[in-house]
Each structure stands twice: as C-alpha cells, then as structure tokens.
Amino acid sequence: MSFTIPKDATARLNRSELAVPGSNLKFLDRALQSPADIVFLDLEDAVAPDDKDNARKNIIQSLQDERWGKRTVSLRINGLDTHYMYRDVIDVIEQAGEHLDLIMIPKVGTAADVYALDMLVTQVEDAVGLKKRIGFEMIIETALGMANIDEIAAASPRNESLHFGVADYAASTKARTTAIGGPNPAYHVLTDADEAGNRDIHWGDMWHYAIARMVVAARANGLRAIDGPFGDFSDDAGYVAQANRAAVLGCEGKWAIHPSQIGLANETFTPSKAEVDKAKRILKAMKEATDAGMGAVALDGRLIDIASIKQAEVMVSASRQIAAADKRLKALADAGKKATGKKVTAKKKPAGKKKK
Numbered sequence: 001m002s003f004t005i006p007k008d009a010t011a012r013l014n015r016s017e018l019a020v021p022g023s024n025l026k027f028l029d030r031a032l033q034s035p036a037d038i039v040f041l042d043l044e045d046a047v048a049p050d051d052k053d054n055a056r057k058n059i060i061q062s063l064q065d066e067r068w069g070k071r072t073v074s075l076r077i078n079g080l081d082t083h084y085m086y087r088d089v090i091d092v093i094e095q096a097g098e099h100l101d102l103i104m105i106p107k108v109g110t111a112a113d114v115y116a117l118d119m120l121v122t123q124v125e126d127a128v129g130l131k132k133r134i135g136f137e138m139i140i141e142t143a144l145g146m147a148n149i150d151e152i153a154a155a156s157p158r159n160e161s162l163h164f165g166v167a168d169y170a171a172s173t174k175a176r177t178t179a180i181g182g183p184n185p186a187y188h189v190l191t192d193a194d195e196a197g198n199r200d201i202h203w204g205d206m207w208h209y210a211i212a213r214m215v216v217a218a219r220a221n222g223l224r225a226i227d228g229p230f231g232d233f234s235d236d237a238g239y240v241a242q243a244n245r246a247a248v249l250g251c252e253g254k255w256a257i258h259p260s261q262i263g264l265a266n267e268t269f270t271p272s273k274a275e276v277d278k279a280k281r282i283l284k285a286m287k288e289a290t291d292a293g294m295g296a297v298a299l300d301g302r303l304i305d306i307a308s309i310k311q312a313e314v315m316v317s318a319s320r321q322i323a324a325a326d327k328r329l330k331a332l333a334d335a336g337k338k339a340t341g342k343k344v345t346a347k348k349k350p351a352g353k354k355k356k
C-alpha cells in the first residue's frame with residue numbers, strides 16, 4: 001500500500017440517481033416518494049431558458065417540504081458559463097439549503113471551476129448559518145473535463161462523486177452518434193475470415209475508455225463513480241446491460257432519466273445473495289488461513305489471498321449499507337402510504353427479472 005491513503009467521501013447509497021426537471025411541481029412532489037437512492041432536481045438541460053426562474057422557484061418551494069430531510073437530494077445547477085448559475089446557488093441555498101445534500105456541477109472543465117463554486121457555496125452557507133457542508137457531484141461530460149479529470153476529482157473536500165454524462169460528452173468529443181448512451185453498430189471490428197470466408201462482427205462499447213478512466217480518477221480520490229443516462233427508457237434490457245458493465249468496471253450506480261429505470265439500477269447495483277455469500281465464505285477462509293499463518297489458500301479450487309479480503313469486504317459492506325438504506329426507504333414509503341392512503345412502492349422490482 002502507498003503511504004498516501006485516499007480518504008473516502010461521505011458515504012451515501014447511490015445505486016440509482018433520478019433526474020427530475022424543476023419545471024414541473026407535480027414531478028417534484030412524486031420524486032419525494034420515489035425509491036431512488038438520490039434524487040437530483042434539475043435546473044440545467046431539462047429546463048428551457050425561459051423557464052429557469054420558474055423552475056428555481058418550484059425547487060425552492062419543494063425543498064422546503066420536511067420530507068426532503070429524510071432523502072438524499074441534489075441540485076443540478078446551470079453551467080458556470082451561464083448567467084443563471086449564481087442565482088441557482090444563492091437563491092436555493094439561502095431559501096432552502098437546509099434540505100440540500102449535494103450540488104451537481106454540469107460540464108465541469110477544470111479544477112478552478114470547482115474551486116470557484118466552493119468559494120461561492122461556502123459564502124452562502126456561512127451567511128445563512130448552515131451547519132453542514134453541501135457536497136459536490138461533478139459530471140464529466142466534455143473533452144476538457146476528461147482531460148483534467150484527476151485535478152477536478154481532487155479539487156475540493158466537498159467532492160463526493162464523478163458522473164459520466166454520455167450525451168454531452170459525445171457532443172463535446174464530436175463522436176458520431178446521436179443516441180444517449182448504449183452501443184453503436186459502427187463501433188465494431190471484423191474477425192479474420194475462417195476457412196469458408198466468413199467473418200464475425202464484434203461490437204465494442206464505445207464508452208469503455210471514458211467510464212474506466214472516470215472510475216480510476218474517482219477511486220484514487222475516494223469518490224463514487226456513477227454512470228450517467230441511458231436515453232431509451234423503453235429498453236430495459238439495454239439499460240441493464242449498460243448498468244452491469246458499469247458495475248463491473250467499479251461504478252456504484254447509474255442515473256435514471258425515467259422512474260422505470262430506478263428499480264433496474266437498484267437491482268443491478270445491489271450485490272446478489274450468491275455474491276455476498278461467496279464474499280463471506282472468502283472472509284471466513286482467509287481468517288482461518290491467516291490464523292494458521294498462511295497468506296493464501298484455495299477456495300472452490302481457486303486461489304484466494306490477502307487482496308481477496310479487501311474485495312470481499314467491499315461486497316459485504318455494500319450489502320449492509322444497502323440493507324440499511326432499503327429499510328429507511330421502506331419506512332418512508334410506509335409513512336407516505338399512511339399519509340395519502342395510497343399504495344407507494346418502496347422497492348420496485350423489474351418485471352420478469354429474478355435475482356439469483
């Protein structure tokens with residue numbers, strides 16, 4: 001281990017992060033009882049320029065609802081290059097900062113962007129006497145942001161997570177695609193011809209580099225890595241495939257741009273019982289091995305060693321954190337059910353998908 005040990009950001013469950021446009025009060029109200037781990041209230045790209053003031057007012061009104069105090073809620077402000085941003089920060093924190101946990105910074109390009117925002121947020125928090133510090137989530141969605149990703153990740157003690165914004169990233173890098181996430185048939189290679197002259201087409205994941213790069217920058221700074229949007233909300237299987245490949249690379253969660261994607265994300269980023277049981281068996285076997293003075297041992301015909309302990313601990317601690325958060329969400333949904341007399345689903349399971 002290096003003598004430098006990254007300090008983990010504030011721990012939060014972040015399997016699903018629901019995007020909710022600030023322009024619609026009804027959506028804001030519904031989001032309060034959604035089963036998403038984090039809800040981000042959007043003032044940026046889901047809100048038309050003429051609607052920005054109205055959306056800001058809606059968000060302030062909604063955030064004053066005590067129930068947000070029990071949820072993790074973020075505010076996506078407008079970009080630092082717009083004249084909306086200062087009001088987003090000042091008005092929302094001054095009037096409703098108490099319930100705000102996070103600020104999402106879109107199109108972050110340099111560490112100085114984070115520094116500038118940190119300065120402004122600190123002044124407003126101090127002026128209104130907020131006791132807590134609001135955390136930062138940064139969307140890596142431009143070539144500039146990707147080029148400066150390590151400095152951005154390290155730019156403030158408020159930083160909690162990096163997010164991959166695939167749509168703007170495609171635009172910024174001039175990638176030849178118009179889809180929001182997902183594979184592109186043109187991103188493929190052909191195998192060499194077999195004896196009969198046949199060649200196979202192998203599709204690749206054109207976003208692999210960006211996500212893997214983001215995970216490294218995030219983890220080296222103790223931050224969460226979160227995969228961004230998948231635009232085709234009628235394609236559950238496509239969403240799950242994207243979420244799974246992000247999870248395999250080290251992401252902890254994925255955006256939901258539609259409520260139907262929340263359950264898919266929660267399910268995908270929750271380790272299965274079989275995975276957790278295996279991790280517990282690894283911990284047990286390694287404890288027995290170290291007690292016997294050994295650094296490595298075989299389990300199910302495979303070698304496990306001290307590095308396996310850390311992997312297994314990550315899995316077991318994630319599953320504990322998830323169980324506790326699910327309990328909290330269920331209690332909240334039950335309270336909402338009693339208050340409205342309506343049925344509220346705390347944990348939505350995607351239809352037809354069973355966990356092993």
Ligand code: GLV
Nearest residue numbers: 165166167168228
């Ligand atoms: C998200 O903001 C994206 O651009 O994908």
Ligand code: MG
Nearest residue numbers: 045141165168
């Ligand atoms: Mg974007």
